[in-house]
Amino acid sequence: MKAPMDRWYVGLVRSLVLVLGLLVAGQVAAVELSKKNIEAALDAAYKKYKGLQEGANADYIPALAKVDSNIYGIALVTTDGKVYSVGDIKSEVSIQSISKVFTAALVMDESGPRSLEENMGVDATGQVFNSIVAIEQYKGAEMNPLVNAGAITATSMVKGEMYGDVWGKIESTYNNFAGRKLPLLQDVYESEAATNQRNQAIAHLMFAYGHIKNDPLRATDIYTRGCSVGVNAKDLAMMAATLANAGTNPVTGKQAMKSENVPELLAVMATAGLYDDSGKWLYKTGLPAKSGVGGGIIAVSPGKFGIAVISPPLDAAGNSVRAQKAIADISEALGGNPYEPAK
Numbered sequence: 001m002k003a004p005m006d007r008w009y010v011g012l013v014r015s016l017v018l019v020l021g022l023l024v025a026g027q028v029a030a031v032e033l034s035k036k037n038i039e040a041a042l043d044a045a046y047k048k049y050k051g052l053q054e055g056a057n058a059d060y061i062p063a064l065a066k067v068d069s070n071i072y073g074i075a076l077v078t079t080d081g082k083v084y085s086v087g088d089i090k091s092e093v094s095i096q097s098i099s100k101v102f103t104a105a106l107v108m109d110e111s112g113p114r115s116l117e118e119n120m121g122v123d124a125t126g127q128v129f130n131s132i133v134a135i136e137q138y139k140g141a142e143m144n145p146l147v148n149a150g151a152i153t154a155t156s157m158v159k160g161e162m163y164g165d166v167w168g169k170i171e172s173t174y175n176n177f178a179g180r181k182l183p184l185l186q187d188v189y190e191s192e193a194a195t196n197q198r199n200q201a202i203a204h205l206m207f208a209y210g211h212i213k214n215d216p217l218r219a220t221d222i223y224t225r226g227c228s229v230g231v232n233a234k235d236l237a238m239m240a241a242t243l244a245n246a247g248t249n250p251v252t253g254k255q256a257m258k259s260e261n262v263p264e265l266l267a268v269m270a271t272a273g274l275y276d277d278s279g280k281w282l283y284k285t286g287l288p289a290k291s292g293v294g295g296g297i298i299a300v301s302p303g304k305f306g307i308a309v310i311s312p313p314l315d316a317a318g319n320s321v322r323a324q325k326a327i328a329d330i331s332e333a334l335g336g337n338p339y340e341p342a343k
């Protein structure tokens, strides 16, 4: 009597599992990061914005004004290590403020995520990236490691007796994220070092308020060197993909930062990565991201992919015009928004 009942019950469960499986498979297919989907999304965004003539190169650092405004490259790296690109992925531009993310990663790993939170804060300032008003408002607190004051302070927190010790750690952190030895663009470094009096003033203020505890000019110089590292679109996408992959470079397999610190770092990128336009960006894309005045933007779709675009012309907030548009389109096409509920 029992056996036929059992068989009937087992059959029903199997059918249910099958139907559920098909439903799940359907969902996965809807957001599948296939070669075809990714290449189509990259090509479409590349073509759509190639002719866009908006914005202008940063010129407050003289070397940046001389960079070719037509450089335009897009790269996407998935967390399983597949690399896609379109356009100019050979030209190197200076990483600029995107470096702040990776210096913050190093400080978090060395001293814990609370070290940044307790020193300069983790809140968007709502001000331009080199705002002095933002420092004055809360005596150097209530800001974040992605604006100049916070980033120079974070640089001063990297452990090391000598300049070379600190720089060596920063450089190798960036290299581990990118998966190759990145060059220093000496012309950019010299140009910025000769004109960074505002950052020196910012560093002195952060010292006066007790956030920087060693030589503020040394911290400013090491920060400037970090901003002058050369990257192409593929390097930046690899760095973003390492964040998407919980801190391990998906191609080299090398751990670049501790996985437990990645969520906090992505949260700061989400709230402050595009400076005073961070809210608009997050509203539109849901992606933690970071821009640099060299023309690059990285964005992270956690667990899925890292993406980067390089295009030097910037908008008024200091964010690449083409990069913002191309990344938003590509992420939308590939279901990259982490806030998007599963359908």
Ligand code: DON
Residues within 6 Å of the ligand: 096, 097, 098, 129, 130, 148, 192, 199, 224, 227, 291, 292, 293, 294, 317, 318, 319
């Ligand atoms: O300190 C500076 O002003 C530059 N080295 C970096 C600024 C930057 O990239 C801001 N980006 N949007």
